[in-house]
Amino acid sequence: MDRNIVTRFAPSPTGYMHIGNLRTALYSFLIAKHQDGCFILRIEDTDRERLVEGAEDVIKSTLATTKLTYDEGPDVGGEHGPYVQSQRKEIYMEYAKKLVESGHAYYCFCTKERLEQLHEEDATGGYDRHCRNLSKEEVAENLAKGLPFVIRQKMPLEGRTTYTDAVFGEIGCDNVELQDQILMKADGYPTYNFCHVIDDYLMGVTHVVRGSEYLTSTPKYALLYDSFGWPRPIYVHLPLLMGKNADGSVSKLSKRHGAVSFQDLVADGYLPEAIINYIALLGWCPKGEDATTEFFSLEDLKKVFTIEAINKSPAVFDFDKLLWFNGEYIKKMDKDTYLSLAKEFVNFSVPSSIQLDKLLLLLQGRIGKLSEIAEKAAFFLALPDYDKSLFENKKNKVTPDLALAVLQEALPLLEQLTVFDNDSIYNALLQIAEKLSCKSGAVMWSLRIAVSGLAVTPGGATEIMEVIGKEETLRRIGVALAK
């Protein structure tokens, strides 16, 4: 690791890790690690009114389980700390005052009431720069009186500010559009608009990676760098993650689109690796021949990820595709890992006659997410009520009468079996097809309905029998015969 390239992930502790945020963290991490650079975690907790207990831990644990390890951060330390903004309060005031001295910022004593009234009179007007030209004496006087104040950035009144974004290219805006935004709040804490610039500079961040919602406010930050005489960082704005609304429209992915926090998804049985793989592809695609590859581990991503391959247009988060990815990842897991993880999702009681491991393994290739285990396993535990018309099946030429015959034949055959595993059962049952001169499919169909009570099941008839055991198999066939 070296500091030739330094990126950071700077979330505010909200209590959950939004999936869009996670993607920003991922890209930020990858941009640094592609060149063996430095990745920093910084906590932006300057909004004292929205502090959430334990929120910082959520961030850390998410980064830990997704393996987005940071080289510097609150708990790992580093030479540019502290890495929590509330612990850096004095630094910001110091730099704000420098800006006041150099004429790039000013004290503002306007009350919130005044601002509200201003807003009422003209909702689009913004701040009227009332305090921008207060004399030094007036300022000193107000300060001496202990009047609450904020510090505002003094924006240029004419001209245009532009910057080059690594993804979007040249972005600019006329300076008249820029508000004299607040740098330091009345409570002594800085605003995001100010402190992230100070920290990024002080921490040596070379690439500022964040969502494109900041695209239009970045000229203001660039101006701040200029005011201090600092070189501007490379800006890397990421296309937004969108969610599909009920009416078909799209908007920035948010809670109303469903489970969109990392922990929600994990609790719902999605694997961290699958989530990472999927979101890596939302807004980025490998170049060249790799463009058709879809499966990437974190290590793969470190190798192939480049800023040049990041897209500009917003991407709609597709739960279907995530589900598919997740299913693929579940299939690829080795049995033991899968079993131990799957058991965490067995939130129902399992009779001792049931072979749980076999049941779970039967499900391994047939679920998209672990939380599907419960519903898919239900019929193993208790025979659902079903109608005998279920036995009818055209493809295998099964009629209720034929099914009846099959079941009657099957009962004694199965009873005789001493070894009740898939192969033995299957071989024994084949005799029935021969005897009744019907397709084996017809035999299996009839029995599968009898032991499952379902038209669609994970696994075939004999697999199900093995799982539920001989006794239960015979009982269920008995139930069927009674229909």
Added chain:
RNA sequence: GGCCCAUUGGUCAAGCGGUUAAGACAUCGCCCUCUCACGGCGAAAACAUGGGUUCGAUUCCCGUAUGGGUCACCA
């Protein structure tokens, strides 16, 4: 509303002046199979629009439309 950004099938997307316009998810069909699934094969499905530039535009420029973002003592 002002400013900014985007626009290839339903979704993610490749393409970076000349292609039969990839691939994946989802959908549908066929095959395989002890059902479904898995797997295999296949189908349907796209360059928003109007002008330029050019021998030639999905690719470059401008307008229009549509979508999105942003205009806080939130980040």
